[in-house]
Amino acid sequence: METDKIEEATSNAVDIYKGLACSPSVTRGEISFGDNTSLTTVTSIWSQRDIERSENVKFSRSHYISQENHIEVLARSAPTELKSEVWNVQSPSGKLRVIIRSVKSDKQDEKQYIEIWNTQNKEKNIDVKSLDIHGKIYDQDGHFGTLQWSKSEKFLLYVAEKKQPKTESFFEKKPESNSDSSKDPPLRGEEHVFREMWGEQFVDKCHPVLCVFDIEAATTRVLDTTKVLNTEMDMSAGQAIWTPGDSGVVFVGWTNEPFKLGLIYCPQRRNALYHIDLESTTCTQLSEKDKSVRSPRFTPDGKKLVYLQNATYGPHMTCANLIECDWASKNLTTIVGDCFQGEDGISKFPGIYSLEFPTRCWATDNKTLFMSSTWGSKVDIISINIETKTVAKLNEDAEVGVWTVLDVTRDMILASYANPSTPPYLRLGVLNLKEDATYSITWTQLDTPSRISGIKYKINTHTPTGEKAKDHFSNLKYESILVTPTSESNVKPPLVVYPHGGPHSAIVCDFMLYIAGLCKCGYAVLLVNYRGSTGAGKDSIDSLPGNVGTQDVNDVQGAAEEIIKDGNFDKNRVVVMGGSHGGFLTGHLIGQHPKFYRAAVMRNPAINVASMLGSTDIPDWCFVEAGIEYNQSILAGVEDYKKMWERSPIKYVKDVTTPVMIMLGAIDLRVPPKQGHEYYRALKANNVEARMLVYEGNCHPINKVDAEADAFVNIVKWFTKHLSSP
Numbered sequence: 001m002e003t004d005k006i007e008e009a010t011s012n013a014v015d016i017y018k019g020l021a022c023s024p025s026v027t028r029g030e031i032s033f034g035d036n037t038s039l040t041t042v043t044s045i046w047s048q049r050d051i052e053r054s055e056n057v058k059f060s061r062s063h064y065i066s067q068e069n070h071i072e073v074l075a076r077s078a079p080t081e082l083k084s085e086v087w088n089v090q091s092p093s094g095k096l097r098v099i100i101r102s103v104k105s106d107k108q109d110e111k112q113y114i115e116i117w118n119t120q121n122k123e124k125n126i127d128v129k130s131l132d133i134h135g136k137i138y139d140q141d142g143h144f145g146t147l148q149w150s151k152s153e154k155f156l157l158y159v160a161e162k163k164q165p166k167t168e169s170f171f172e173k174k175p176e177s178n179s180d181s182s183k184d185p186p187l188r189g190e191e192h193v194f195r196e197m198w199g200e201q202f203v204d205k206c207h208p209v210l211c212v213f214d215i216e217a218a219t220t221r222v223l224d225t226t227k228v229l230n231t232e233m234d235m236s237a238g239q240a241i242w243t244p245g246d247s248g249v250v251f252v253g254w255t256n257e258p259f260k261l262g263l264i265y266c267p268q269r270r271n272a273l274y275h276i277d278l279e280s281t282t283c284t285q286l287s288e289k290d291k292s293v294r295s296p297r298f299t300p301d302g303k304k305l306v307y308l309q310n311a312t313y314g315p316h317m318t319c320a321n322l323i324e325c326d327w328a329s330k331n332l333t334t335i336v337g338d339c340f341q342g343e344d345g346i347s348k349f350p351g352i353y354s355l356e357f358p359t360r361c362w363a364t365d366n367k368t369l370f371m372s373s374t375w376g377s378k379v380d381i382i383s384i385n386i387e388t389k390t391v392a393k394l395n396e397d398a399e400v401g402v403w404t405v406l407d408v409t410r411d412m413i414l415a416s417y418a419n420p421s422t423p424p425y426l427r428l429g430v431l432n433l434k435e436d437a438t439y440s441i442t443w444t445q446l447d448t449p450s451r452i453s454g455i456k457y458k459i460n461t462h463t464p465t466g467e468k469a470k471d472h473f474s475n476l477k478y479e480s481i482l483v484t485p486t487s488e489s490n491v492k493p494p495l496v497v498y499p500h501g502g503p504h505s506a507i508v509c510d511f512m513l514y515i516a517g518l519c520k521c522g523y524a525v526l527l528v529n530y531r532g533s534t535g536a537g538k539d540s541i542d543s544l545p546g547n548v549g550t551q552d553v554n555d556v557q558g559a560a561e562e563i564i565k566d567g568n569f570d571k572n573r574v575v576v577m578g579g580s581h582g583g584f585l586t587g588h589l590i591g592q593h594p595k596f597y598r599a600a601v602m603r604n605p606a607i608n609v610a611s612m613l614g615s616t617d618i619p620d621w622c623f624v625e626a627g628i629e630y631n632q633s634i635l636a637g638v639e640d641y642k643k644m645w646e647r648s649p650i651k652y653v654k655d656v657t658t659p660v661m662i663m664l665g666a667i668d669l670r671v672p673p674k675q676g677h678e679y680y681r682a683l684k685a686n687n688v689e690a691r692m693l694v695y696e697g698n699c700h701p702i703n704k705v706d707a708e709a710d711a712f713v714n715i716v717k718w719f720t721k722h723l724s725s726p
């Protein structure tokens with residue numbers, strides 16, 4: 001009986017996952033205008049899981065739109081699969097396009113090409129290796145990657161790996177003396193020197209440099225950014241943009257010394273904004289010292305430069321400030337500063353929580369920009385007027401979900417919208433300037449949304465109560481999202497409690513494959529944005545470091561007990577799952593509330609912060625979240641290790657009775673797999689049922705198509721097994 005039930009549930013999970021995995025996500029969108037200004041083209045790039053090929057397939061779509069009186073979709077192109085495109089960027093005039101193509105040979109060695117296309121054909125194709133001046137061109141990695149046309153359309157600006165000298169063994173036969181010794185001789189004995197890279201998922205990114213490609217000459221110049229005023233700066237460069245008139249480049253520079261910390265998901269790394277003049281090659285720092293900056297953008301008239309900034313070190317993601325640099329005077333002004341929740345809760349503007357501005361983000365007024373920003377448990381479109389320093393929310397309250405601004409040009413805005421029951425779809429809007437100098441948007445759906453039936457969701461607001469209100473941040477509110485199956489059955493669905501990772505991130509009302517899948521399998525899912533999550537004010541974020549393992553655990557448990565008290569769920573059919581810091585919280589929840597959860601699943605869990613310190617690419621995280629101020633010269637002492645252990649789930653493993661399934665990415669550099677092994681051994685030592693899955697070739701997210709699919713079905717199987725047993 002029980003086995004049949006498990007088999008049936010597993011088979012059902014496979015079918016449900018296969019169906020939902022076809023939902024594509026949009027990665028880029030661009031509005032363009034042909035010669036005929038009445039015709040507008042929207043080009044979008046999508047990514048879709050292909051389980052049979054076990055890869056994410058990329059494809060493009062086009063919508064052809066008339067906007068005579070209103071926006072009307074005249075035609076849609078069929079999806080076209082994009083093979084091997086790393087970048088695809090149209091020139092400012094629309095007459096040219098550059099594609100960076102990466103082709104793998106049978107021997108799996110990768111070749112890259114710079115392709116220049118006009119509207120008829122491919123004009124140029126350059127083998128990057130033949131330039132012999134830099135390594136691999138960086139992709140759109142969200143931190144370094146850049147590909148920009150100069151306004152003149154004669155040059156390209158991109159980021160590539162710095163060229164490395166050739167190396168050879170000490171024992172290599174020396175060349176004949178008459179051979180050409182002018183070439184750089186290979187360095188002997190350097191083959192095995194450790195080259196520091198930028199951590200998790202950036203293992204091939206060690207030293208990015210800025211490159212300017214002359215299209216006519218088909219030659220590249222690597223910019224020297226080592227001399228900042230009179231100091232020698234060994235830095236990694238990225239996020240580069242042309243200055244007005246193409247006379248220089250503005251870029252973000254990360255110091256490589258004293259050592260590199262993991263960069264992905266960590267926009268608090270110490271860096272600065274620099275300007276290099278292409279004629280004099282002088283390099284000057286634009287931004288304040290000891291800050292973390294990102295996403296520089298010039299106004300269309302070139303008079304102002306804006307960028308996002310927050311404190312360095314400390315919580316890895318926090319409230320960002322919008323800084324304006326007057327280009328003529330280089331004077332800096334804070335346009336939007338830190339925002340706090342205080343007594344008003346999350347209803348008022350909580351501050352800017354975003355990794356970047358859209359590539360094009362300005363209205364034609366040269367002073368209003370549009371961007372997406374996390375606001376509580378959703379993502380809204382906000383406008384920021386840099387003249388009046390005012391912020392406004394653009395999307396209607398009724399549409400609670402995730403709005404992503406993809407492109408803004410000629411007072412048109414392209415965005416995608418999604419929510420837990422609706423995969424992302426495109427909306428094109430016209431910006432309408434109102435009398436109060438703010439904007440409204442008239443939207444047109446470019447596609448009919450493919451809503452998934454049987455799923456409903458709502459946002460709940462929580463305030464710490466009772467025993468859980470003992471900490472001195474108990475005035476701060478926090479949210480959860482309850483995603484529920486809408487089946488007519490009067491059987492109460494089992495509840496999955498799901499704390500997010502980070503901890504300074506947020507789960508938002510997006511379309512999430514696992515959550516939709518669990519819901520279609522009959523589970524309700526409670527996604528908890530505990531205090532310390534982004535999108536709820538800087539005071540909320542600052543409340544958590546030093547209190548992990550208690551405050552966040554109490555918030556998740558408090559939300560779960562509140563929801564169960566409403567009577568819609570059976571308190572004997574509650575399970576818990578989480579990844580990374582969410583796995584950390586899962587361990588705490590089953591250790592501190594041992595009889596509350598029937599089963600648990602952890603993905604790459606942080607188990608023992610003390611033992612993680614020496615092997616993670618984010619040692620700063622171990623200090624900061626344990627409440628210890630960090631800088632890169634700090635060395636942990638006994639008391640530091642004690643504090644880290646005290647805050648870790650391993651401290652409570654002796655009280656765990658809940659069966660646990662651990663899923664590990666074998667090449668995870670963020671939370672090394674040995675963390676999961678440590679917990680697995682401790683559970684087995686205490687005769688607690690434990691199952692461990694190790695996914696070779698997977699990093700911290702475990703998001704390779706086959707691994708992600710396998711993990712989902714194993715999760716459903718694990719929960720079914722332990723909810724079926726008495």
Ligand SMILES: CSCC[C@H](NC=O)C(=O)N[C@@H](C)C(=O)N[C@@H](CO)C(=O)O
Pocket residue numbers: 264265266316317500501502503504505579580581582606618621670671700701
């Ligand atoms: C975007 S939040 C994660 C930022 C944090 N980075 C630096 O400190 C981090 O990687 N934390 C992990 C321990 C973690 O919980 N990661 C989350 C979110 O990426 C996860 O679900 O993997």
